[in-house]
Amino acid sequence: MLTNDMISKDVKLSPQQISASIDFPVRSLNLSFSDEIPEFWFANNAFLTSFLAALSSAFPDGERQFIHSVRNYQSQIDDPVLLKQVRAFIGQEAHHGKEHDQLNDLMRKRGYPIDRIYKRFKKMNKMMQQTFSPAHQLASTVCMEHLTAIMADYFISKNTQDLDKFNIGLRKIWAWHAIEETEHKAVAFDVYQSLVNRPYFLRLVMLETTLFFVFITSRGTLELLKHSGQRKNLKNWSEGLRFLFGRNGLVRQISQDYFDFFALGFHPWQHDNRVTAEQLKRKYQII
Numbered sequence: 315m316l317t318n319d320m321i322s323k324d325v326k327l328s329p330q331q332i333s334a335s336i337d338f339p340v341r342s343l344n345l346s347f348s349d350e351i352p353e354f355w356f357a358n359n360a361f362l363t364s365f366l367a368a369l370s371s372a373f374p375d376g377e378r379q380f381i382h383s384v385r386n387y388q389s390q391i392d393d394p395v396l397l398k399q400v401r402a403f404i405g406q407e408a409h410h411g412k413e414h415d416q417l418n419d420l421m422r423k424r425g426y427p428i429d430r431i432y433k434r435f436k437k438m439n440k441m442m443q444q445t446f447s448p449a450h451q452l453a454s455t456v457c458m459e460h461l462t463a464i465m466a467d468y469f470i471s472k473n474t475q476d477l478d479k480f481n482i483g484l485r486k487i488w489a490w491h492a493i494e495e496t497e498h499k500a501v502a503f504d505v506y507q508s509l510v511n512r513p514y515f516l517r518l519v520m521l522e523t524t525l526f527f528v529f530i531t532s533r534g535t536l537e538l539l540k541h542s543g544q545r546k547n548l549k550n551w552s553e554g555l556r557f558l559f560g561r562n563g564l565v566r567q568i569s570q571d572y573f574d575f576f577a578l579g580f581h582p583w584q585h586d587n588r589v590t591a592e593q594l595k596r597k598y599q600i601i
């Protein structure tokens with residue numbers, strides 16, 4: 315395990331050197347979620363729980379597509395370090411899908427329309443695989459990995475205390491997912507840089523991916539919120555919108571990191587959050 319001292323000695327490393335130094339394992343958590351977990355398991359708020367559950371419902375099939383897009387290039391990777399990271403990336407994403415399936419089951423048991431979201435993602439993956447070139451699919455993964463990494467960093471570095479808004483039975487899955495999204499945040503990017511390297515195309519795909527992400531997440535959130543029976547609860551909405559768009563909210567906190575992606579020299583490890591990620595690993599005993 316890295317110590318803060320070991321990391322601070324690396325201060326002069328470039329983002330690319332940090333990326334090459336990252337060695338991360340595939341962890342299997344085998345979590346299960348008790349029926350005692352309250353229905354509104356984030357901040358006791360139906361809107362925000364629906365938002366996070368919409369993300370969770372998208373993960374299993376979304377992550378299968380990430381794996382598919384990187385596998386398309388796996389045989390062309392010569393660098394043994396990157397190849398090892400690609401294998402670990404595939405292992406981590408496969409486990410995320412498996413663990414989130416358990417959480418999604420909990421929502422399904424409570425009647426939430428999880429299967430509708432699953433089916434939509436299956437259809438979308440099929441469409442992407444049939445109509446997008448391998449380079450376009452990989453670029454979409456790079457962009458989604460950036461979005462997940464900066465959202466993960468919200469809980470790792472920006473507003474760490476917000477992890478405590480999850481019900482205690484669900485904190486570990488979200489902390490673990492956030493940590494692993496950080497560990498492998500540059501893998502798809504490094505594959506793209508070494509084998510596709512079309513920087514302007516990548517930035518265009520980021521715009522496409524962002525629009526698509528906002529649309530699909532909003533749609534999922536509204537569908538789940540409708541089932542909760544809290545769609546007309548204004549207090550819920552105002553708390554939720556404040557969490558997302560308020561002065562200290564998620565969107566404002568991650569916006570600079572989001573826009574950094576559009577600079578041509580960008581690399582995910584220029585946002586070096588190794589120290590805070592290590593602190594969270596220790597807190598949740600994620601080894």
Ligand SMILES: [Fe+2]
Nearest residue numbers: 377407410495
């Ligand atoms: Fe993931």
Ligand SMILES: [Fe+2]
Nearest residue numbers: 407459462495
């Ligand atoms: Fe990921």
